[in-house]
Amino acid sequence: MTKKPLILVTNDDGINAPGIRTLITIMNTIGDVVVVAPDSPQSGMGHAITLDSTLYVEQVFIDDGPQTEYSCSGTPADCVKLAIREKLSRKPDICVSGINHGSNSSINVIYSGTMSAAIEAGIEGIPAVGFSLLDYTWSANFEATKDFVKTIAENVLRQGIPNGIVLNVNIPNISKEQIKGIKICRQAKANWVEEFDKRKTPQGRDYYWLTGKFVNLDGGEDTDEWALENGYVSVVPIQFDLTAHHYIQTLNTWNLK
Amino acid sequence: MTKKPLILVTNDDGINAPGIRTLITIMNTIGDVVVVAPDSPQSGMGHAITLDSTLYVEQVFIDDGPQTEYSCSGTPADCVKLAIREKLSRKPDICVSGINHGSNSSINVIYSGTMSAAIEAGIEGIPAVGFSLLDYTWSANFEATKDFVKTIAENVLRQGIPNGIVLNVNIPNISKEQIKGIKICRQAKANWVEEFDKRKTPQGRDYYWLTGKFVNLDGGEDTDEWALENGYVSVVPIQFDLTAHHYIQTLNTWNLK
Numbered sequence: 001m002t003k004k005p006l007i008l009v010t011n012d013d014g015i016n017a018p019g020i021r022t023l024i025t026i027m028n029t030i031g032d033v034v035v036v037a038p039d040s041p042q043s044g045m046g047h048a049i050t051l052d053s054t055l056y057v058e059q060v061f062i063d064d065g066p067q068t069e070y071s072c073s074g075t076p077a078d079c080v081k082l083a084i085r086e087k088l089s090r091k092p093d094i095c096v097s098g099i100n101h102g103s104n105s106s107i108n109v110i111y112s113g114t115m116s117a118a119i120e121a122g123i124e125g126i127p128a129v130g131f132s133l134l135d136y137t138w139s140a141n142f143e144a145t146k147d148f149v150k151t152i153a154e155n156v157l158r159q160g161i162p163n164g165i166v167l168n169v170n171i172p173n174i175s176k177e178q179i180k181g182i183k184i185c186r187q188a189k190a191n192w193v194e195e196f197d198k199r200k201t202p203q204g205r206d207y208y209w210l211t212g213k214f215v216n217l218d219g220g221e222d223t224d225e226w227a228l229e230n231g232y233v234s235v236v237p238i239q240f241d242l243t244a245h246h247y248i249q250t251l252n253t254w255n256l257k
Numbered sequence: 258m259t260k261k262p263l264i265l266v267t268n269d270d271g272i273n274a275p276g277i278r279t280l281i282t283i284m285n286t287i288g289d290v291v292v293v294a295p296d297s298p299q300s301g302m303g304h305a306i307t308l309d310s311t312l313y314v315e316q317v318f319i320d321d322g323p324q325t326e327y328s329c330s331g332t333p334a335d336c337v338k339l340a341i342r343e344k345l346s347r348k349p350d351i352c353v354s355g356i357n358h359g360s361n362s363s364i365n366v367i368y369s370g371t372m373s374a375a376i377e378a379g380i381e382g383i384p385a386v387g388f389s390l391l392d393y394t395w396s397a398n399f400e401a402t403k404d405f406v407k408t409i410a411e412n413v414l415r416q417g418i419p420n421g422i423v424l425n426v427n428i429p430n431i432s433k434e435q436i437k438g439i440k441i442c443r444q445a446k447a448n449w450v451e452e453f454d455k456r457k458t459p460q461g462r463d464y465y466w467l468t469g470k471f472v473n474l475d476g477g478e479d480t481d482e483w484a485l486e487n488g489y490v491s492v493v494p495i496q497f498d499l500t501a502h503h504y505i506q507t508l509n510t511w512n513l514k
Binding site: 210 | 305306307339343376409416419441444451462492493501502509511
């Protein structure tokens with residue numbers, strides 16, 4: 001009998017979020033699951049790590065599933081570090097993060113706690129995938145995601161991913177029947193046009209809420225935004241070598257001394 | 258007379274850190290300076306943004322310089338967003354972030370609040386540079402950084418940087434005379450091998466401190482780590498399109514449906 005794969009599951013919405021509960025259920029059908037996830041929502045945490053504060057990790061029992069679970073006071077990246085160094089008996093065969101409540105397509109990857117956990121695992125040489133559903137609500141319906149998540153995770157386990165690459169998977173918020181399939185994409189050029197909602201405290205002090213409008217600046221049909229708008233699951237291979245290699249030559253012509 | 262450039266200054270060590278005070282002094286010799294920086298240290302914040310909490314921004318007067326300064330309760334990325342939307346009369350000609358107390362070379366760029374501020378400005382189409390000195394202490398001596406920071410900022414203002422690219426500048430912690438010059442580099446393959454320092458609270462509950470050892474896995478002589486170890490200032494052009502373009506073709510052979 002083949003040994004079952006060891007699967008590390010984490011997220012950024014917190015260990016009680018419906019998205020990670022769905023992901024755990026799916027992963028239990030593939031291998032031995034260990035969960036190390038934040039004890040509270042960490043959305044928008046980017047690749048934050050906890051340097052100036054203590055970290056707590058407690059074993060928790062949330063449902064009757066066969067997985068082992070730990071709740072952690074830190075960020076998604078902290079969870080992965082703690083899992084690898086303190087909680088796992090060996091290097092996991094895959095790390096899956098999510099399923100995020102809300103998009104991590106295009107530029108959102110930069111702000112994403114879900115993807116930072118996957119990237120942290122990638123840095124450790126673990127094949128890693130972040131999954132996100134385009135529904136920000138806590139009551140999001142993850143039914144349509146299940147087969148796609150399983151297919152992609154199984155393929156990653158079978159085929160492997162080279163060091164330095166992590167997969168960013170986004171799933172449109174439509175029914176399973178409406179989803180046309182999976183598309184390999186590049187990250188769309190897009191950004192957020194922020195609008196700050198300026199208010200006054202009861203004591204008269206100004207404060208702001210960050211709000212904004214997402215703007216896709218990219219007309220390409222090979223992008224994640226195009227795929228999602230057209231009913232496909234998007235898969236973007238991303239890398240954490242951020243070097244803009246093509247620009248090194250130009251910078252050399254500046255003759256900086 | 259040529260119009261003076263408008264310079265946005267920020268950092269992640271907080272508005273009172275010696276590193277940003279040095280950067281402000283240097284930038285005052287180049288243009289009109291507006292500072293929007295965190296009111297407290299934000300190291301290791303990665304590209305975190307504040308979604309679930311209010312943001313405060315207050316004008317402050319820290320020294321007698323000609324700059325205008327605002328202290329902000331948010332992350333470095335929040336500071337840049339607030340500066341652009343709420344505090345600046347026009348799009349700045351450059352955004353400089355730092356000077357960070359400690360290295361942001363190689364994989365550290367991923368965890369860096371300093372670089373996340375520069376990247377946020379880059380996303381907004383503003384030429385941006387993050388500066389870091391390889392000395393983590395609050396009493397770091399920034400004297401040797403001054404001419405290099407000025408040279409690089411002036412070159413960025415003169416030559417421009419294409420959309421999508423941001424500069425990551427690291428400066429070795431040696432005297433100005435010992436620094437051999439500036440090298441354009443790629444990001445070294447490196448990681449942190451974390452060690453968690455496990456302790457008990459007075460009440461007997463386990464907790465952890467994140468500590469670790471930096472490991473350079475890259476033998477190349479074209480990397481930022483090599484440059485810094487050999488007495489050069491490293492300049493790495495980085496990009497926030499994280500797509501691993503070269504891997505798209507391979508993923509397509511998986512025939513995911």
